[in-house]
Every structure is written in C-alpha cells, then in structure tokens.
Amino acid sequence: xxxxxxxxxxxxxxxxxxxxxxxxxxxxxxxxxxxxxxxxxxxxxxxxxxxxxxxxxxxxxxxxxxxxxxxxxxxxxxxxxxxxxxxxxxxxxxxxxxxxxxxxxxxxxxxxxxxxxxxxxxxxxxxxxxxxxxxxxxxx
Numbered sequence: 413x414x415x416x417x418x419x420x421x422x423x424x425x426x427x428x429x430x431x432x433x434x435x436x437x438x439x440x441x442x443x444x445x446x447x448x449x450x451x452x453x454x455x456x457x458x459x460x461x462x463x464x465x466x467x468x469x470x471x472x473x474x475x476x477x478x479x480x481x482x483x484x485x486x487x488x489x490x491x492x493x494x495x496x497x498x499x500x501x502x503x504x505x506x507x508x509x510x511x512x513x514x515x516x517x518x519x520x521x522x523x524x525x526x527x528x529x530x531x532x533x534x535x536x537x538x539x540x541x542x543x544x545x546x547x548x549x550x551x552x
Contacts, residue, residue: 418442420475424450429463430536431455436471441478448486455493462494462543464536468501468529469508480514487517497522497539499532 420439424447425432431454435447455463475483502508502525512518522539526532 416440416442418446420444420447420472420479422447422450424454426454426457426463429458429461429540430466430533431463432466432468434468434471438473439475439479441476441482444475444479444482444486448482451486452489455490458494460494462496462540464496464540465498466501466529466532466536467498469511470501470503472507474507474510480511483511484515484517487515487521491517491520495521496543497524497536499523499536500525501529501532502527 418440419437420443421436423434431451433451498521500508500523508525524535
C-alpha cells in the first residue's frame with residue numbers, strides 16, 4: 413500500500429479536564445489519523461474521568477472524503493467515552509454545517525459553536541460543573 417504525506421496541521425493539549433485542539437489547513441486521511449491518534453492518547457490518559465473538548469477550527473479548510481469518514485469513526489468512538497460537551501471555535505457557519513453533515517456521529521454530542529475562545533471556555537466549564545453535580549460520586 414502506498415504511503416501518503418500527511419496534510420493538515422493540528423495541536424492538542426489538556427488542562428484539567430478540557431482538551432483543546434487546533435486544526436489548520438486541509439486534512440487528508442493521514443493528517444486526520446495523526447490528529448485522532450493524538451486525541452485518543454489524551455482521552456485515554458484521563459482514565460475514564462469526564463472531559464470536554466474545545467476544537468478550534470478557525471483555520472480549518474476542510475477534509476477529504478477519507479478524512480471525514482475517519483473523523484466520523486473517531487466521533488463514534490468518542491460517543492462511548494465520558495465526553496460531557498464539545499465547543500467548536502468557528503469563522504464559517506457554512507463550513508461547520510458541512511462538517512456536521514459529513515460527520516453524522518456529531519448529532520449524539522452536546523456541541524455549541526463560538527467565535528470567541530473565552531465564551532467557549534466558560535461554557536465548557538459550566539457544562540463540566542453541571543455534569544459533575546448531576547453525577548456526583550459516579551465518576552472517579
């Protein structure tokens with residue numbers, strides 16, 4: 413099988429129980445696989461504790477059919493994890509709507525779009541706080 417160059421840039425970090433990831437450029441399957449592998453590693457490091465995701469797509473330009481299929485499979489896996497909520501930082505509602513249409517597993521998640529990172533972080537903090545109050549004692 414031929415090896416292809418990875419397209420699309422990503423970064424990811426975790427602070428507390430919030431994973432923040434930035435996507436830039438256009439993604440092919442290999443670029444998306446690299447991103448998914450990084451996020452899964454961070455999530456698995458939480459040892460089953462609830463978490464939130466902040467995905468910064470302000471510099472994201474789209475993905476190939478293969479990348480979007482892989483993103484859908486990742487979100488199917490994500491739906492089996494203790495994900496509380498996901499905030500998407502966007503510049504284009506149209507590009508976000510296309511991504512949501514092409515990644516149907518997103519419909520099972522609590523997601524909100526933002527243009528301002530401070531508002532997104534505040535919303536995620538409130539979502540995490542509400543989840544912890546609701547499920548007190550059930551999460552490690």
